[in-house]
Amino acid sequence: MNKNILTEQAVYTGFINTPKNYEIDSKELIKDIYESKFINNEFKFSKNWDLLNTYIREFLQLKFHLNLKNKKTWGNIFRPKENCFHLLEVDLNDLKNSPDYICLYGVNVSNCLINIHYNDNRKKGKEYKVELKNNMFIIFSSLNHFDIINNQNDLNYILSTTYESS
Amino acid sequence: MAHFSKISEENEVLNVLAVDDKDTKNDSNQEIESVGQQYLETHNNWPAHLWIKTSYNTLQNTHRLGGTPFRGNYAGIGHIWDPQNNIFLPPKPFSSWTKNIEEARWQSPIGDAPELTEEQQNQYNSGTHDWIYLWDEDNQTWNLTNLFD
Numbered sequence: 001m002n003k004n005i006l007t008e009q010a011v012y013t014g015f016i017n018t019p020k021n022y023e024i025d026s027k028e029l030i031k032d033i034y035e036s037k038f039i040n041n042e043f044k045f046s047k048n049w050d051l052l053n054t055y056i057r058e059f060l061q062l063k064f065h066l067n068l069k070n071k072k073t074w075g076n077i078f079r080p081k082e083n084c085f086h087l088l089e090v091d092l093n094d095l096k097n098s099p100d101y102i103c104l105y106g107v108n109v110s111n112c113l114i115n116i117h118y119n120d121n122r123k124k125g126k127e128y129k130v131e132l133k134n135n136m137f138i139i140f141s142s143l144n145h146f147d148i149i150n151n152q153n154d155l156n157y158i159l160s161t162t163y164e165s166s
Numbered sequence: 167m168a169h170f171s172k173i174s175e176e177n178e179v180l181n182v183l184a185v186d187d188k189d190t191k192n193d194s195n196q197e198i199e200s201v202g203q204q205y206l207e208t209h210n211n212w213p214a215h216l217w218i219k220t221s222y223n224t225l226q227n228t229h230r231l232g233g234t235p236f237r238g239n240y241a242g243i244g245h246i247w248d249p250q251n252n253i254f255l256p257p258k259p260f261s262s263w264t265k266n267i268e269e270a271r272w273q274s275p276i277g278d279a280p281e282l283t284e285e286q287q288n289q290y291n292s293g294t295h296d297w298i299y300l301w302d303e304d305n306q307t308w309n310l311t312n313l314f315d
Contacts, residue, residue: 019175019213051211058172058180062244 009118012064012139013130016055016105024052024135029107030157033075043073043159053161056103056137068163071099075107076148078156083149086117089142089162099162102146103139106132107159111151116144132158139163168202170217171241171254172210179245179254182220183210190219218247220254227253227270238270260303274301279308286310 016024028048036043043049053070060066078084090098104114112132120126130138140146142162150156168190172181183206190202203214210217221229221236229235238253239245245254253270263272279299282290289295296313 019216022211022213047211054211059174062174062178062180 009141009144010064011116011128011130012060012066013136014059015133015136016052018051018055022051024048026107026134026157029075029159033077033107033157033159036075037077043075049073049159052105052159056105056139056161057163060139067166068101069166071162071164073159073161076158076160078112078148078150078152078158080153080155081150083147085147086145087148088145099142100165101139101163102142103137103161103163104132104148105137105159105161106134107157109134109150109152109156109158110154112156112158113147113149113151114138115147115149116140117146118144167222168197169220169222169240170202170206171220171245171247172206172212173216173218173247175216177247177249179241179243179247181243182241218254227268260301262303262306274308275306276308 018024025048028046029052032044032046032049053073057068057070060068089102106112109132114130114132116128116130118126118128132138148158168185168187170183170185171179172183173179185202185205187197189205190197190199192198192201199219200214202219203217206212206217207214218241219237220239220241222240223230223233224235224238224240227235227238238248238251239255241247241254242256244257246257247254248265251265251267253267255265255270255272259272260274262275264275265271266273279301282297286295286297290297294314298311298313299308300311302309
């Protein structure tokens with residue numbers, strides 16, 4: 001008797017635990033988010049972002065043999081109690097150029113819930129909820145719709161990166 | 167070309183990079199590991215002490231070109247850096263296996279698998295059987311298995 005797994009829907013979560021003096025500087029990332037939003041529109045390369053991105057890619061490769069290639073990075077600023085529903089990072093009309101995974105990183109967040117929608121065979125419309133915290137990442141398939149639910153009283157800053165897997 | 171492994175604070179190998187020899191030499195043109203480590207810290211955003219030099223030609227404490235082996239094995243992603251014994255080891259295959267420091271490898275508690283008999287070797291060579299000893303962790307024994315079955 002055999003079992004073959006044809007596909008899986010995984011959600012990877014974790015905290016960035018870099019060596020001492022190599023911590024991610026959230027204030028710098030917030031500055032970069034503002035800069036990309038209001039000046040450049042492109043999220044700029046920085047040592048800080050590179051440290052974060054390399055950490056995520058290397059540890060996912062090490063722990064789960066998941067080989068990720070960067071597609072796009074951008075930052076979001078959420079006003080108090082601002083919610084976004086049914087986000088989808090895959091372009092259903094252009095699957096070839098769409099990412100495989102979306103990564104959400106909590107730069108500076110509080111009371112932020114990520115609600116991932118998925119189907120489990122005939123059980124449709126299921127939800128998996130994860131609270132996004134500071135210095136935490138959540139990675140899941142770009143085919144999953146998701147909601148970002150903010151219940152905070154201040155601004156929330158989230159960095160999003162899409163990846164292609166090989 | 168020198169090779170350095172990037173390790174985590176838990177001594178897991180995250181990556182292996184090649185560095186130009188000139189970037190590992192001091193002012194007197196001597197290759198010094200700490201020079202390479204410093205170079206990598208500057209250019210690769212990871213602390214110097216977490217870059218460990220590794221030898222491309224070393225496997226199980228033997229240099230494949232007849233030279234002097236260096237640090238047990240060439241490091242690969244997922245390998246473990248053992249700072250006490252100054253060697254790289256592949257991931258531990260079974261929980262009961264222990265380190266053979268001399269040969270920089272893991273070994274079962276009852277030693278290596280037995281050699282194939284002459285008859286089994288002939289069958290293997292002629293392609294009628296694909297004999298291999300597989301470790302049975304539950305029963306702590308080597309099982310002779312024909313992979314063609």
